Amino acid sequence: MAEKNYAGKTVEVTEDGYFTNPADWNEEIAKEMATEAGIELTDKHLEVLNYLRKQFETGEALTIRKVGKSGVVDIKGLYQLFPGGPLKISSKLAGIPKPTSCV
Amino acid sequence: MIIVTRHFSARMLRGSIFASEIFIDILNPVTMKRILILGAGTAGTMMANKLRKSLDRDEWEITIVDKHRTHYYQPGFLFIPFGIYNKQDVIKPKADFIPPGVKVVFSEVDKVEAEENKVHLADGSVLLYDYLIIATGTETRPDETPGLTDKLWRKEIFDFYTVEGAVELQKFFKQWEGGKLVLAITELPYKCPVAPIEFVCLADAYFTEKGIRDKVDITFVTPLAGAFTKPIATKMLSELLAEKNIKVVPDFYIEKVDNEKKAIVSYDEQEIPFDVLTIVPMNMGNSVIERSGLGDDMNYVPTDKHTLRSEKYENIFVLGDAANLPTSKAGSVAHFAADILFENLMSAIEGRPLMAKFDGHANCYIETGFGKGALIDFNYDTEPLPGTFPLPGIGPFGLLKNTKINHYGKVMFRWMYWHILLRGKELPIDPLMTMAGKKMIK
Structure with a gap:
């Protein structure tokens, strides 16, 4: 575990930088984390992050496919918003745990 | 559940109003309780065998439905491209593995009407059930x-x-x-x-x-x-x-x-x-799951990962790849889960709470070529670890190690599959994962 400072708040994160407590998150923090990751956060980004947080709360495992079918953003759009590893990066910025595969 | 009420009323009819022998004879077939299994693949076939051995034939009618007559040894498909197996090495008639006393229906299923405890077949006929076991698997799309x-x-x-x-x-x-x-x-x-x-x-x-x-x-x-x-x-x-x-x-x-x-x-x-x-x-899961409104967005049935009962219906259980369990979609998982499902189904039938808890146990041989293989053994909470896997009489096998004995484990498995696993016989492996032999590493 490590500690990070975002938007004047100290938060605990895992070795890979994922929040250990999703309740620590707010949009200001997300903006700072995004800048750190080289992403300028737009309203669309925030819409996706909020969707991910809502899904996380329901306890359902998130997959790129599921996000793509959510109506919030399609898969291609998700890749454009969070290039590289879209689900991993977006989960990190949404303050939720690293997406895991169950098999 | 509806069916309990029905039995109750049937008995009441018999006992109070219609006390004659004739009525008892007519009512008996109605009071036969029904277990219906959808899918005669690895999971469904195992379950049919286990249940027929344990349930009284005078009380329980067991029916299994599948649209195909051929059983495929799916782990063998992998070897076909390399000429190690051919088609005839991986197919046998499904009927050979269904025990006497289980009714087999070869038909496409149109849909499950879960609220009514009914299954509609493609030809328009209807099968009723007291308990439904969904074992319709997953298919490539x-x-x-x-x-x-x-x-x-x-x-x-x-x-x-x-x-x-x-x-x-x-x-x-x-x-x-x-x-x-x-x-x-x-x-x-x-x-x-x-x-x-x-x-x-x-x-x-x-x-x-x-x-x-x-x-x-x-x-x-x-x-x-x-x-x-x-x-x-x-x-x-x-x-x-x-x-x-x-x-x-x-x-x-x-x-x-x-x-x-x-x-x-x-x-x-x-x-x-x-x-x-x-x-x-x-x-994706079978399209019948979608048609029946029983699935998630990939047609897998939302299933309690420990009890293996449908999250929505108390008299529906789900075995094998058809479930949305967070573990591997593999025959070994279906095999381990079958023991747990069996226990919980018996509890449900007898009106007891479902105590058996599945842990997501999976056990996979990994064929690595040149006569060697590796083995992994894991569950919901424990990732595959190195060490040894104990198997009385044959093992131990090396976990996460590339060895010749692991390859023989895989070779032997085809025989075990046809002769032991499908027939619902016991294998010397506990359904729940054991930590014995595993090495904890940081």
Whole structure:
């Protein structure tokens, strides 16, 4: 575990930088984390992050496919918003745990 | 549940109003309780065998429904492209494995009407049940990926998850002189998570033995961050693939296949060209689940991961790949889960709480070529760990180690599958995972 400072708040994160407590998150923090990751956060980004947080709360495992079918953003759009590893990066910025595969 | 009420009223009728022998005879067939199993694959067949042995034939009618008459030994498909097995090595009639006293119906299922405890068959007939066991499995859906089933399908693009695909690939490999072989995984979850790794390892061995390995470039493409899902196994398997000069391309999420360029294209517009593509197509649950409104967005049935009961209906249980359990879709999982489901079904029948808890136990042999194999053993909470796996009389097998004995474990398994596993007999492996022999590493 490590500690990070975002938007004047100290938060605990895992070795890979994922929040250990999703309740620590707010949009200001997300903006700072995004800048750190080289992403300028737009309203669309925030819409996706909020969707991910809502899904996380329901306890359902998130997959790129599921996000793509959510109506919030399609898969291609998700890749454009969070290039590289879209689900991993977006989960990190949404303050939720690293997406895991169950098999 | 509705059915309990019905039995109660049937008994009341018998006892109070219609006390004559004639009525008892008529009512008896009605009071026979019914278990209906959908799917006579690995999971359904095992369950039919277990249940028939334990339930009184005068009280319980067991029916199993499947649209196909042939049982496939699916773990054997992997060996067909390399000529190790042929089609006849992996097929037997389904009916051979259903015990006497179980009614077999070969028919397509139209839909399940869960609120009414009814199953509608394609020919319009209706089957009633007191308890339903859904074992309809998962199927490959190459049609879900644009371009996959176009002009290169089964000519230069193959799957090995169907016997047809595996047989076609065997023919192709026999005459192939080399080039770029790409194995690509479309989407998670897919059946038997280690099979694609085994495929590239066996390809390495096959082309080495053929004397053209230097002309074959093998690439393993996955949407995962590494060769496997969990860190310790990924490390072991990545090293193994590197040793065999098999390239791994992680984080590649296929959008489509470009038939003109002969390349797979990802959502972020990267391309990987191929001369021959072996694809692990998208997997989805059976369409009957969708038609019945019983599934999630991939047609898997939401199932309590510990009790194996449907999250929505108290008299529906789900076994094997059809469930949305967060564990591997594999025969070993269905086998371990069958013991737990059996216990819980008995509890449900007797009106007791469901006490048996499935832990997601999976046990997978990984064939790595040249007469060797590796073994992984894990569950919901414990990732595959190194160490040894105890098996009375035969083992121990090395966990996450590439050894000859593990290969023999895999070879032996086909015999065990047909003779022990499908017939619902006991294997000397506990359904719940054991930590015995496993090494904890940080």
